[in-house]
Amino acid sequence: MAYALTVENLRKVYANGFEALKGVSLSVEEGDFYALLGSNGAGKSTTIGIISSLVTKTAGSVKVFGHDIDQDFAAAKRLIGLVPQEFNFNVFEPVEEILVNQAGYFGIPRRTGFERAEQYLKQLGLWDKRRCQARELSGGMKRRLMIARALVHRPRLLILDEPTAGVDIEIRRSMWTYLHELNAAGTTIILTTHYLEEAENLCRNIAIIDKGCVVEQASMKHLLTKLDCEIFVLDLREPLKSLPPTLPDCLQQIDETTLEAVISRDDSINFLFKALSEHGIEVLSMRNKTNRLEQLFINMTRRNAAA
Amino acid sequence: MTLKEQYIAFETILIKEILRFARIWVQTIVPPVITMSLYFVIFGNLIGSQIGDMDGFRYIDYIVPGLIMMAVINNSYANVVSSFYGCKFHHHIEEMLVSPLPNYLIILGFVTGGIARGLSVGLAVTLVSMLFTDLQVTNLAVVITIVVLTSAVFALAGLINGVYAKSFDDISIVPTFVLTPLTYLGGVFYTISMLPDFWQGVSRLNPILYMVNAFRYGFLGVSDIGLGPSYAIIGIFIVGLYGYAMYLLNTGYGIRR
Ligand SMILES: Nc1ncnc2c1ncn2[C@@H]1O[C@H](COP(=O)(O)OP(=O)(O)OP(=O)(O)O)[C@@H](O)[C@H]1O
Ligand SMILES: [Mg+2]
Numbered sequence: 001m002a003y004a005l006t007v008e009n010l011r012k013v014y015a016n017g018f019e020a021l022k023g024v025s026l027s028v029e030e031g032d033f034y035a036l037l038g039s040n041g042a043g044k045s046t047t048i049g050i051i052s053s054l055v056t057k058t059a060g061s062v063k064v065f066g067h068d069i070d071q072d073f074a075a076a077k078r079l080i081g082l083v084p085q086e087f088n089f090n091v092f093e094p095v096e097e098i099l100v101n102q103a104g105y106f107g108i109p110r111r112t113g114f115e116r117a118e119q120y121l122k123q124l125g126l127w128d129k130r131r132c133q134a135r136e137l138s139g140g141m142k143r144r145l146m147i148a149r150a151l152v153h154r155p156r157l158l159i160l161d162e163p164t165a166g167v168d169i170e171i172r173r174s175m176w177t178y179l180h181e182l183n184a185a186g187t188t189i190i191l192t193t194h195y196l197e198e199a200e201n202l203c204r205n206i207a208i209i210d211k212g213c214v215v216e217q218a219s220m221k222h223l224l225t226k227l228d229c230e231i232f233v234l235d236l237r238e239p240l241k242s243l244p245p246t247l248p249d250c251l252q253q254i255d256e257t258t259l260e261a262v263i264s265r266d267d268s269i270n271f272l273f274k275a276l277s278e279h280g281i282e283v284l285s286m287r288n289k290t291n292r293l294e295q296l297f298i299n300m301t302r303r304n305a306a307a
Numbered sequence: 308m309t310l311k312e313q314y315i316a317f318e319t320i321l322i323k324e325i326l327r328f329a330r331i332w333v334q335t336i337v338p339p340v341i342t343m344s345l346y347f348v349i350f351g352n353l354i355g356s357q358i359g360d361m362d363g364f365r366y367i368d369y370i371v372p373g374l375i376m377m378a379v380i381n382n383s384y385a386n387v388v389s390s391f392y393g394c395k396f397h398h399h400i401e402e403m404l405v406s407p408l409p410n411y412l413i414i415l416g417f418v419t420g421g422i423a424r425g426l427s428v429g430l431a432v433t434l435v436s437m438l439f440t441d442l443q444v445t446n447l448a449v450v451i452t453i454v455v456l457t458s459a460v461f462a463l464a465g466l467i468n469g470v471y472a473k474s475f476d477d478i479s480i481v482p483t484f485v486l487t488p489l490t491y492l493g494g495v496f497y498t499i500s501m502l503p504d505f506w507q508g509v510s511r512l513n514p515i516l517y518m519v520n521a522f523r524y525g526f527l528g529v530s531d532i533g534l535g536p537s538y539a540i541i542g543i544f545i546v547g548l549y550g551y552a553m554y555l556l557n558t559g560y561g562i563r564r
Pocket of ligand 2: 044045046085161
């Protein structure tokens with residue numbers, strides 16, 4: 001299998017002496033949709049910064065489609081499109097010019113730059129803003145502007161550092177669709193996010209970074225099966241004064257009309273409904289309590305803290 | 308990058324740099340023209356008529372080339388230092404850093420932008436000076452090469468200042484404490500032959516003296532310094548500053564975390 005990205009033993013000690021990465025290794029297959037997760041300060045942006053050469057590394061190596069970022073930097077950079085976490089365009093520049101200039105830095109002629117700008121601004125719903133100065137855009141529009149800018153040179157690897165932070169639900173969903181299509185058309189995508197349902201929806205593989213170390217790297221499916229239990233929330237038709245003690249132990253009352261059940265993954269839940277029916281308790285609806293990935297994420301990082 | 312791509316990338320930076328100062332021309336072109344007009348009126352006309360000749364020329368005629376050069380120097384420097392520092396401060400330098408642009412093109416782009424500003428202001432000041440004096444040109448090739456090369460020296464210096472700058476204060480220290488004194492003492496207003504030997508010797512340590520005099524030679528045909536040493540000094544500064552700027556960008560100082 002060909003790799004879009006291989007990162008080996010990446011270390012970063014910042015100028016103030018802080019060791020942000022302590023030997024990070026990752027590999028992302030070509031065509032993958034890959035999530036890089038971790039709490040605030042875990043080292044995600046530092047890793048991405050090094051890959052896109054905004055941050056100098058202390059040790060380790062990075063290859064993009066086989067091109068080493070030190071030895072073969074021009075080839076590597078051409079293949080990467082970066083959507084950084086912080087806004088980093090000139091706020092006084094008009095939107096369209098930002099894209100054309102970015103294309104220009106890649107050696108793309110202005111005329112082609114304008115064509116690409118039109119294409120991507122239209123796709124991201126910013127075409128009518130093309131003549132506005134970037135500072136006149138809303139936060140969500142600025143994020144989309146950075147996505148459009150990252151695409152003008154048609155990179156094969158798109159890296160997005162929290163692209164949906166501060167983006168409303170509707171636009172977020174349209175971004176998901178857009179990224180999904182890009183990926184389906186062959187672009188490898190790496191994404192960081194704090195919305196775990198986003199990672200669960202979009203990504204096939206996942207790495208969790210904690211305090212500068214990779215604590216997990218696996219496929220999303222594999223990870224989710226690692227969860228040994230699930231919590232269900234049951235909404236009741238009639239208010240319940242107190243929980244009859246004869247009901248199974250796994251049930252807990254949250255309020256008058258809500259119960260929670262913790263069920264081991266291997267167990268059937270039929271017994272639960274049987275017991276509830278016997279007590280004349282009618283369940284209106286049932287749903288998963290937390291996002292499963294969120295649960296797992298908390299387990300992972302907690303375990304790392306204990307270690 | 309192929310040569311053609313490199314040219315496109317260079318052109319992109321240059322267009323961006325020119326648009327930057329052209330859009331805010333009221334802040335970038337007008338003020339130096341006003342300042343220099345005041346010099347023309349006060350030193351040239353009002354006081355100049357009391358001073359009499361300088362090196363065989365009317366005082367206003369003598370100082371005009373130096374004043375044009377002063378405007379070029381200040382503006383070439385100011386353009387690059389503020390543009391580059393702005394790019395760093397607002398992080399849009401990252402647009403260049405993620406691209407395959409080689410460092411020498413970043414330098415060349417910013418420096419050519421600075422030269423464009425320096426020459427635009429220089430031209431505007433020259434046009435205004437024509438209201439006060441009949442500008443003669445003895446050697447146009449000297450005028451043009453000296454002004455372009457000098458502008459390049461200070462654009463490069465501005466770039467280096469921009470790389471080091473950590474705050475907006477840092478971009479005005481050098482112009483205030485180094486450039487202005489050196490320019491005033493660099494033979495803009497007088498010929499150093501008026502000075503005692505010792506101070507003549509000291510003046511010769513000031514590189515701006517060589518630039519101002521060579522530029523004046525292009526107009527009036529008189530100079531305190533030979534043309535050869537002037538070109539040599541400017542050449543040395545360009546090579547030295549370029550090499551240093553390259554070294555700084557290669558280490559990533561101030562721009563890569
Ligand atoms: N320029 C810097 N100098 C010193 N320390 C830094 C610098 N940038 C980041 N750090 C530190 O490095 C660590 C990792 O930061 P990084 O930005 O990579 O985290 P992150 O995983 O992206 O977090 P978030 O989810 O909040 O964006 C943090 O502890 C941060 O304080
Ligand atoms: Mg981050």
